[in-house]
Amino acid sequence: MTRRLPPLYPLRAFEAAARLGSISAAGRELSLTQSAVSHEVKALETYFGTALFRRTRSGLVLTRHGQRVFAVAQSAFADLSGLGWESEGRDVAGTVTIAAPPLFCAHWLLPRLDRVAWANPDVAFRILNVTVDRPELLREVDIAVVWGERMPTGCDGVTLMSxxxxxxxxxxxxxxxxxxxxxxxxxxxxxxxxxxxxxxxxxxxxxxxxxxxxxxxxxxxxxxxxxxxxxxxxxxxxxxxxxxxxxxxxxxxxxxxxxxxxxxFQYFLTRPDPPPAGRAASIVFDWLKTYARSGKGGPAPNGRT
Missing domain, CATH: 3.40.190.10 (Periplasmic binding protein-like II)
Known part of the structure; x- marks a missing residue:
């Protein structure tokens, strides 16, 4: 029997909207109009024959079926992105300085940083906790995670997560x-x-x-x-x-x-503009972006979980 799979582009639009909690934010990430994202999400809801979101004044809320589809989509995209991640970053050395709020460090970054450390054993990390707004610090570190209303000026970066x-x-x-x-x-x-x-x-x-x-x-x-x-x-x-x-x-x-x-507020992943010259900082920056957007960060090294 031929396996019937959900359409990829609508699935990608739905995953972005569910992760970011906003149709317009998903459009900005995917370089699509808000109308185009809504159309893709509607196509996926037609495919499944049920609503995946409830629209409220506070934003998008996943239905029970939407939660199941979102979990599967995140896992699938993470595994696909991990295929490229396994072959990158080998023989990279150097020290990468990361500044981030302490709650983010303790409960998101540190529990996951061993993945990139395992893949890059010659990369050292310097972690700085930042509890107050310090714009000058963003120019002195390789990578900074900022909790705020908007992207800091004078930086290169992306929305890490809502x-x-x-x-x-x-x-x-x-x-x-x-x-x-x-x-x-x-x-x-x-x-x-x-x-x-x-x-x-x-x-x-x-x-x-x-x-x-x-x-x-x-x-x-x-x-x-x-x-x-x-x-x-x-x-x-x-x-x-x-x-x-x-x-x-x-x-x-x-x-x-x-x-x-x-x-x-949202979490923004930033780095100085122009970015640091070292390849290690670039590898870690791309990994953090992929990890947050996939929800999983690629497969564990050598099958570890």
Whole structure:
């Protein structure tokens, strides 16, 4: 029997829109118009005979079938991109300096960096945690990951990933809550903030949640420390996905609301313009871009997982 496969171009457009949470953002990445991306996604929905997205005021939300298609598409694209990755980067040496926010470093970059290190054993890494906006630093490092509203000026780069946010807490903190509603939990427990209280206020406005009357508030200039405090039961934090997916899957954190809302910021992968001359920095930059866009980063070296 001939195997019937989904159409590739609509699948590519759908994967980009699902990953970025936006039809227009997918169009910018793929150099297509918003109308063209919508047409491709519609074609894929026609192929499967069901809706893959729900359009809401907050952005695109995957349906249950859309989630399944997205997971398979990401895995397939990762494996295909990995075919080229296995043959690149051999015999590359040098030190690559990467600056990134601490939450991104701890929960996204470090758990994955061993893949590129395995493929390039002569490449050394220098990792800098950046908790505040330091434009001058972007010109002094090989690669920088920036959390912000827009791409920094004077840099070469791409949108690395969009992010969503939802209130999270440790299981122990809410163990005795019984049937308390999520909004009631927010008013009963301490709220943990990242940098300022603006992020929480903005989320509550978008979600239609009243945060007035919370017992106390703690503010952290280091979001990784904020998440650590949250896992220890010190309060409820606004967790950023996909960075905390591991903590959620491990059961160290639980989500209080079912739906995550688009974050006001995105992660941008940047490098100085013109880029550093070393081939090692170029290899790592391309790898990070491929890893984030595939959702997987290519096959593990020698079949490792």
């Amino acid at each position: 992010a969503t946010q939802m209130p999270v807490a440790s299981p122990a903190l809410i163990a005795g809550a019984g049937d308390a509603e999520p909004e009631e939990l927010l008013r009963q427990h301490r709220i943990l903030h990242e940098g300022t209280t603006d992020m929480w206020r903005g989320w509550c406005e978008r979600a239609g949640v009243d945060l007035a009357g919370t017992p106390s508030e703690w503010v952290f200039d280091d979001p990784a420390l904020m998440i650590e405090a949250c896992t220890r039961g010190h309060g409820i934090a606004l967790g950023t996905l996909p960075l905390i997916e591991g903590l959620l899957s491990e059961g160290r954190l639980v989500a209080l609301f079912r739906q995550a809302l688009p974050a006001p």
